[in-house]
Amino acid sequence: MIAAGDAKTAQIVADFPILAKPTSRGKRLVYLDSAASSQKPQAVIDSLVDYYTNYNANIHRGVYEIAARATDAYEAARAKVAAFINAAEPAEIIFTRNATEAINLVSFTWGLTNLKPGDAILTTQLEHHSNLVPWQLLAAKTGAELRFIEIDDEGNLLLDDLEEKLSGVKLVALTHISNTLGSIVPLDEIVPLAHAAGAVVLVDGAQSVPHLPIDVRDLEVDFFAASGHKMCGPTGIGFLYGRRALLEAMPPFLTGGDMIKSVAYTEASFNELPWKFEAGTSNIADAIALGVACDYLTGVGMEWIRAHEVFLTRYALERLQPLVPRGLAIYGPPRADDRAGVISFNFADIHAHDLASLLDLEGVCIRAGHHCTMPLMDKFNWPATARASFYLYNTEADIDALVNALEKAATVFRIP
Numbered sequence: 517m518i519a520a521g522d523a524k525t526a527q528i529v530a531d532f533p534i535l536a537k538p539t540s541r542g543k544r545l546v547y548l549d550s551a552a553s554s555q556k557p558q559a560v561i562d563s564l565v566d567y568y569t570n571y572n573a574n575i576h577r578g579v580y581e582i583a584a585r586a587t588d589a590y591e592a593a594r595a596k597v598a599a600f601i602n603a604a605e606p607a608e609i610i611f612t613r614n615a616t617e618a619i620n621l622v623s624f625t626w627g628l629t630n631l632k633p634g635d636a637i638l639t640t641q642l643e644h645h646s647n648l649v650p651w652q653l654l655a656a657k658t659g660a661e662l663r664f665i666e667i668d669d670e671g672n673l674l675l676d677d678l679e680e681k682l683s684g685v686k687l688v689a690l691t692h693i694s695n696t697l698g699s700i701v702p703l704d705e706i707v708p709l710a711h712a713a714g715a716v717v718l719v720d721g722a723q724s725v726p727h728l729p730i731d732v733r734d735l736e737v738d739f740f741a742a743s744g745h746k747m748c749g750p751t752g753i754g755f756l757y758g759r760r761a762l763l764e765a766m767p768p769f770l771t772g773g774d775m776i777k778s779v780a781y782t783e784a785s786f787n788e789l790p791w792k793f794e795a796g797t798s799n800i801a802d803a804i805a806l807g808v809a810c811d812y813l814t815g816v817g818m819e820w821i822r823a824h825e826v827f828l829t830r831y832a833l834e835r836l837q838p839l840v841p842r843g844l845a846i847y848g849p850p851r852a853d854d855r856a857g858v859i860s861f862n863f864a865d866i867h868a869h870d871l872a873s874l875l876d877l878e879g880v881c882i883r884a885g886h887h888c889t890m891p892l893m894d895k896f897n898w899p900a901t902a903r904a905s906f907y908l909y910n911t912e913a914d915i916d917a918l919v920n921a922l923e924k925a926a927t928v929f930r931i932p
């Protein structure tokens with residue numbers, strides 16, 4: 517078992533400067549909202565400063581030295597992302613603003629080109645709005661049907677009738693990890709059946725790529741979307757992985773500069789992959805810093821990160837247990853090994869927002885609300901949940917602070 521307080525964890529905590537800064541109330545910052553956005557290590561922050569200080573220039577255009585250096589660093593970052601998820605080649609990585617834009621890219625290009633009335637899109641009841649609303653709109657535009665894999669009370673997909681559900685399905689679009697319940701989707705069971713039915717598979721990896729070792733070729737997925745800001749990178753940068761054959765066949769998404777090969781007054785031809793999908797000036801500094809985030813995570817070790825989060829989740833579930841008889845309801849799969857480091861809960865009749873505000877007084881940052889999964893909230897009849905989520909820099913002391921703050925909240929609300 518990995519001790520969360522060991523020397524490696526201490527070094528990781530020291531890599532994140534914000535964690536050493538007390539809150540405005542003088543409390544230790546206990547950051548338990550990494551599912552919303554992760555903190556950034558010094559190496560990532562330094563990379564942003566380095567770019568703007570030393571070689572800020574536009575890419576793919578200038579012939580002068582700093583422009584060439586910026587171009588090389590940007591393309592090297594693409595290669596780092598490709599290696600991080602084991603894509604076959606860097607050209608299969610398209611830089612986007614975030615996971616949401618990556619999913620919309622597929623919806624507007626592959627989706628509008630390939631779907632027609634009589635086809636179906638299969639998704640799940642777990643999805644974040646970013647992997648649901650694009651398919652609602654695509655279904656409305658193309659006349660395709662939108663179908664759902666249902667879930668049980670713990671957030672596990674019910675797969676008994678999957679083969680039946682896949683009939684006529686052209687696209688399976690599903691999350692890898694639920695951002696609300698922490699449940700992990702068994703892609704190894706679903707992807708082969710989806711392909712056997714002739715469907716293309718898109719995985720929303722926003723919650724998985726920061727926390728698990730990911731190998732897109734081993735998973736045999738066709739598209740994979742993620743956000744840099746949840747994996748120690750900056751905001752404003754994410755990526756879409758797509759298999760070359762699919763990307764080649766897709767029309768461009770946004771159009772304009774950089775994505776063209778040649779332009780005449782009345783027509784244009786388009787650039788090669790991956791630039792065909794990167795119109796306009798790219799988010800250069802943030803892409804480079806995302807590459808540094810990949811280096812950082814690889815240096816720590818993705819297997820270690822997963823094991824550390826399972827350890828913390830198990831510890832948290834044990835520490836929270838004594839509050840259950842006092843009205844604490846914990847959602848998601850009961851075993852730490854079956855879930856990601858995300859714990860959604862409600863405490864007696866305290867509204868999740870009140871709970872989050874009381875915890876904030878103690879320096880404990882958690883998320884409260886619908887977590888961009890309103891249909892899931894409606895399904896379970898929860899007005900909101902509180903959510904604590906863990907990452908590589910969290911420790912047992914952070915969990916202890918969460919439990920202590922919950923006990924204080926119970927006192928404020930006179931919970932026996």
Ligand SMILES: Cc1ncc(COP(=O)(O)O)c(C=O)c1O
Pocket residue numbers: 551552614615616617644646647691693694695720722723743888
């Ligand atoms: C599962 C999942 N998908 C997609 C997203 C959207 O990410 P972004 O807002 O960075 O595009 C999130 C963000 O919380 C998420 O948790």
